[in-house]
Amino acid sequence: MVNFKEIQEKYELGVFPKRDLVIVKGKNSLLYDDSGREYIDCVSGNGVANIGHANEKVAAALREQSEILVTCPGIFYNDKKALLLERLVGICPDNLKKAYLCNSGAEAIESALKFTRFITKKTGIISAVKAFHGRTLGALSVTHKNDYREGFEPLLPGITFVPFNKIEALEKSVDENTGGILLEVIQGEGGINIGTREYFDAVREICDRKNILLIIDEIQTGFCRTGRMFACEYFNIKPDMLCLAKSIAGGMPMGAVVCSDKIDIPIGKHGTTFGGNPLACAASLAAIDFMTENNLSESAVNKGEYLMNKLRNSELKMVREIRQLGLMIGIELRVKPKPYILRLMEEGILVLPGGTTVLRLLPPLTIESEQLDRIADCLIKVLNEVL
Numbered sequence: 001m002v003n004f005k006e007i008q009e010k011y012e013l014g015v016f017p018k019r020d021l022v023i024v025k026g027k028n029s030l031l032y033d034d035s036g037r038e039y040i041d042c043v044s045g046n047g048v049a050n051i052g053h054a055n056e057k058v059a060a061a062l063r064e065q066s067e068i069l070v071t072c073p074g075i076f077y078n079d080k081k082a083l084l085l086e087r088l089v090g091i092c093p094d095n096l097k098k099a100y101l102c103n104s105g106a107e108a109i110e111s112a113l114k115f116t117r118f119i120t121k122k123t124g125i126i127s128a129v130k131a132f133h134g135r136t137l138g139a140l141s142v143t144h145k146n147d148y149r150e151g152f153e154p155l156l157p158g159i160t161f162v163p164f165n166k167i168e169a170l171e172k173s174v175d176e177n178t179g180g181i182l183l184e185v186i187q188g189e190g191g192i193n194i195g196t197r198e199y200f201d202a203v204r205e206i207c208d209r210k211n212i213l214l215i216i217d218e219i220q221t222g223f224c225r226t227g228r229m230f231a232c233e234y235f236n237i238k239p240d241m242l243c244l245a246k247s248i249a250g251g252m253p254m255g256a257v258v259c260s261d262k263i264d265i266p267i268g269k270h271g272t273t274f275g276g277n278p279l280a281c282a283a284s285l286a287a288i289d290f291m292t293e294n295n296l297s298e299s300a301v302n303k304g305e306y307l308m309n310k311l312r313n314s315e316l317k318m319v320r321e322i323r324q325l326g327l328m329i330g331i332e333l334r335v336k337p338k339p340y341i342l343r344l345m346e347e348g349i350l351v352l353p354g355g356t357t358v359l360r361l362l363p364p365l366t367i368e369s370e371q372l373d374r375i376a377d378c379l380i381k382v383l384n385e386v387l
């Protein structure tokens with residue numbers, strides 16, 4: 001058998017912490033390694049596979065579009081792009097009117113940072129402690145984790161980090177240079193920290209009063225993950241820019257910034273080669289159709305509740321707290337999560353870390369109940385072990 005791991009170790013720039021697993025195939029919520037072993041996937045490509053792996057509707061759209069038109073630069077109009085823009089704006093909070101399409105989450109954040117500077121003529125951005133917004137220089141500047149930032153300074157000037165969900169701290173850090181406030185609705189990488197309605201109401205009020213743009217990052221929480229198309233709906237958040245990516249196109253790389261009518265950028269001031277290409281747009285249309293036709297928001301609510309009921313009714317010695325909305329689940333442990341992640345992998349369940357002591361579960365929203373049973377059984381077994 002070809003040793004893929006060895007080849008990759010030889011030729012890949014080693015930036016990713018690796019698990020000893022070669023994934024070669026996926027179907028819905030299952031992944032398969034190169035020896036044919038099956039795993040239940042609670043990673044979903046870090047939240048990309050909300051509609052499951054190898055989704056047939058997206059596969060068909062990709063097949064069809066790949067034989068019609070793959071690339072079309074932004075200087076031309078395009079049928080699939082037009083339809084996707086209309087669809088995307090239609091599912092977003094109703095104050096959002098226009099979208100800019102790009103290729104990734106970090107790129108959506110970069111674009112939102114540029115738009116903020118251009119519109120407000122200010123360089124100050126307030127972000128949150130434990131925020132994650134991506135790894136390019138601009139996105140990294142608003143990402144909190146020191147380990148990610150170290151070695152890349154100087155980053156963008158004017159960035160302030162305030163504790164998440166604490167309105168006094170945020171209000172105090174606003175000054176005359178503040179152009180934007182950038183927040184996740186639920187901090188994902190930071191360990192599933194859920195904001196409150198009062199907080200987001202107060203943030204919106206500050207933004208209105210001080211003429212600051214509110215940028216909401218739903219790259220991880222978007223597309224039915226939390227039990228709504230967007231987590232903004234729970235708290236009635238009306239952002240000026242909504243950053244999207246991850247599950248937007250059924251696994252194809254795509255990002256978007258959906259904007260209120262405050263955001264007006266002149267021709268030629270921003271752009272991208274691949275952003276909004278017909279192939280990604282066709283995939284995204286199919287993915288969004290799949291989500292609405294199959295009511296994946298409701299699935300996320302019901303399945304999240306089903307799993308939580310099983311966990312709530314069981315003793316979990318190593319667990320401090322569980323934070324959950326839909327199928328976005330953070331299990332706060334009493335210890336570091338790594339040994340438990342590896343132990344669950346032995347049991348055939350793939351999960352993510354979050355923050356410093358959290359197990360993060362983001363299964364496909366199409367996951368079946370027998371698989372949820374298996375996840376619950378394994379968690380109950382493993383989270384009572386002292387590793």
Ligand SMILES: *Cc1c(COP(=O)(O)O)cnc(C)c1O
Pocket residue numbers: 046104105106107109132133134135184188189217218219220245246
């Ligand atoms: C993943 C993620 C990003 C970055 O997206 P990339 O596509 O990896 O650049 C930004 N914000 C949040 C909340 C994310 O989860």
